[in-house]
Amino acid sequence: MKHLGGAVGALIALAAVPLSTSGFAACRAQSGTSTAALVELYTSEGCSSCPPADRTLARLGAALDPGAVAVPLALHVDYWDAIGWKDPYALPPLSQRHQWLVHANGHKVTYTPHFFVSGSELARGSDDLRLAVRQINSHLPQAQIQLRADPAGSGALALDVAASAPSSNDGLALYVAVTENQLVSHVARGENSGATLLHDHVVRAWTGPLALAGGSAHLQQDIALPVQVNRANVDVVAFVQDRRSGAVLQAVAAESCATAVLPGAPR
Numbered sequence: 001m002k003h004l005g006g007a008v009g010a011l012i013a014l015a016a017v018p019l020s021t022s023g024f025a026a027c028r029a030q031s032g033t034s035t036a037a038l039v040e041l042y043t044s045e046g047c048s049s050c051p052p053a054d055r056t057l058a059r060l061g062a063a064l065d066p067g068a069v070a071v072p073l074a075l076h077v078d079y080w081d082a083i084g085w086k087d088p089y090a091l092p093p094l095s096q097r098h099q100w101l102v103h104a105n106g107h108k109v110t111y112t113p114h115f116f117v118s119g120s121e122l123a124r125g126s127d128d129l130r131l132a133v134r135q136i137n138s139h140l141p142q143a144q145i146q147l148r149a150d151p152a153g154s155g156a157l158a159l160d161v162a163a164s165a166p167s168s169n170d171g172l173a174l175y176v177a178v179t180e181n182q183l184v185s186h187v188a189r190g191e192n193s194g195a196t197l198l199h200d201h202v203v204r205a206w207t208g209p210l211a212l213a214g215g216s217a218h219l220q221q222d223i224a225l226p227v228q229v230n231r232a233n234v235d236v237v238a239f240v241q242d243r244r245s246g247a248v249l250q251a252v253a254a255e256s257c258a259t260a261v262l263p264g265a266p267r
Contacts, residue, residue, distance in 0.1 A: 027147075027148070027149045027235075027236060027254035027255070028146075028147065028148050028149075028254055029145075029146075029147040029236070029238075029252040029253060029254035030145070030146050030147070030252065031141060031143070031144050031145045031146075031250050031251075031252045032069070032141075033140075033141065034069055034137050034138075034139075034140075034141065035069075035118075035136055035137060035138075035139045035140065035141045035142070035249070035250055036069040036070060036071050036136075036137070036250060036251045036252065037068070037069065037070045037071070037117055037118050037132070037133040037136035037137060037251070038070075038071050038073065038116075038117070038118050038119070038239050038248045038251040039057065039060060039070050039071065039072045039073070039115065039116075039117055039129070039133065040073045040075055040101075040115065040116040040117075041053055041054070041056075041057045041072070041073070041074050041075065041113060041114070041115055042075050042077055042094070042098045042110070042112055042113065042114040042115075042116075043074055043075070043076055043077070043112050043113050043114075044076055044077050044078075044079065044080045044087050044090065044112050045076070045085055045087040045088070045089070045185055045187055045190070045192060045197055046079075046080030046081060046083055046084065046085045046086075046087055046190045046191060046192070047080055047112045047113065047191060047192075048191035048192055049112070049113060050112055050113045051192065051195070051197055052113075053113030053115070054074065054113075054197070054198070054199055054200075055198075056129075057072050057074055057200065057201060058198070058199070058200040058201070060072050063129055063130060064129070064130050064133050064134075065130060065133070065134055068130075068133050068134065068137060069133075069137055070133050071237055071239070071251040071252065071253045072200075072201040073177060073179065073201055073203055073237060074179070074199060074200065074201045074202045074203065075091075075094040075097065075098065075203050076089040076090040076091065076094060076202060076203070077090055077094055077095040077098055077110075077112060078090035078091070078092060078094075078095050079095060079110070079112070080112070080190070080191075083190060083191075084189040084190030084191070084193070085187055085188070085189045085190030085191075085192065085193070088185065089183070089199070089202050089203075089204070091203065091206060093206050094203060094206065098110050098114065100246075101116055101119065101121070101246055102114075102121070104119065104244075104245060104246030105119075105120065105121040105246060107121070115129065117129065117132040117133060117136060118132075118136045118247065118248035118251075119241060119242075119245070119246035119247045119248045120132070120246070120247070141249070141250050142165060142166075142167060142249040142250065143163060143164065143165040143172070143240040143249040143250040144163065144164050144165075144250065145161065145162070145163045145174075145238050145239070145240060145250055145251070145252045146161070146162045146163075147159075147160075147161045147176075147236060147238045147252055147254055148160040148161070148254075149236045149254060152222045153222075154224075156222040156223060156224045156225075157178065157222070157223050157224075157225065157234075157236075158220075158221075158222050158223075159176060159207075159219060159220070159221050159222070159223055159236065160218075160219070160220050161174065161176055161218070161219040161238045162216070162217070162218045162219075163212060163216065163217045163218075163238070163240050163250075164212070164215055164216040164217075165212055165215055165216075165240060165249060166215065169242075170211075171242050171243045171244040171245075172211070172212040172240055172241070172242055172243070172249070173208060173209030173210055173211050173212060173217070173240070173241055173243050174208060174209065174210040174211075174212065174217040174219060174238065174239075174240055175206075175207070175208030175209060175210075175238065175239055175240075175241060176206075176207045176208060176219060176236065176237070176238045177203045177205065177206050177207075177236070177237045177238075178203070178204050178205040178206075178223060178225060178234060178235070178236055178237075179201050179202055179203050179204060179234070179235045179236075179237060180202050180204050180229055180230065180233050180234055180235075181199075181200040181201060181202075181233040181235065182198075182200065182230070182233050183198070183199040183200070183202055183233075184196065184197070184198055184199075185197045185199070201235070204225055204226055204229060204234075205223050205224075205225055207219070207221065207223065209241070209243060212240065235253055235254060235255050236253070236254045237251065237252070237253045237254075238251070238252050239251035239252070
């Protein structure tokens with residue numbers, strides 16, 4: 001499916017609604033000695049061609065080289081909500097980010113499903129996901145990230161994320177996403193009417209950009225999540241991106257709110 005979109009400059013900072021109870025475990029992540037590839041899939045439950053791409057992202061490890069380091073994000077857009085089915089996971093900031101990334105890659109047309117690897121568009125129908133991640137992993141990291149998430153009052157998630165880039169420029173920014181796995185939707189209308197869809201790595205809250213002023217950024221923020229979120233399936237992702245070119249310098253993920261360190265990271 002296609003959507004005609006133009007350039008989008010700044011991104012909306014945060015998309016979140018209240019959470020019911022506490023219960024998060026502390027989770028931590030630290031970037032390592034290789035550059036992790038950020039794999040973004042722009043998708044929609046209103047798109048009949050999206051479920052196969054959703055499955056590819058859910059089983060990303062099987063599509064990559066052994067030992068590959070990749071951080072997956074499923075970003076549900078709201079472009080197709082008006083054609084019969086409202087995607088329950090779509091967030092306007094993600095639609096805006098999609099348009100911005102397309103523009104940063106020198107194009108004007110957005111479509112779903114649409115893959116980007118560390119900010120670079122993967123050609124539609126391309127089998128080069130493995131090669132793109134391999135190439136990103138071969139680069140020395142240009143940024144470092146430390147991430148911590150702890151339970152906060154009223155069931156929120158307290159984020160403490162620090163990022164630095166030795167060769168920083170004014171265009172670098174930090175982003176943080178909270179994602180959920182093992183989501184199930186029974187679609188009643190639209191192109192996927194009657195289908196049961198399974199989703200992993202779905203962005204449920206989004207914050208950024210936070211500029212790396214003087215080569216560093218530090219985010220301390222409590223984030224509330226949708227009341228129906230299963231906290232056992234929550235991951236936290238952080239990445240540093242050049243807002244001019246769209247290139248992602250580094251990414252990390254703390255999985256299932258348990259201690260997680262990317263391969264090659266100091267312990």
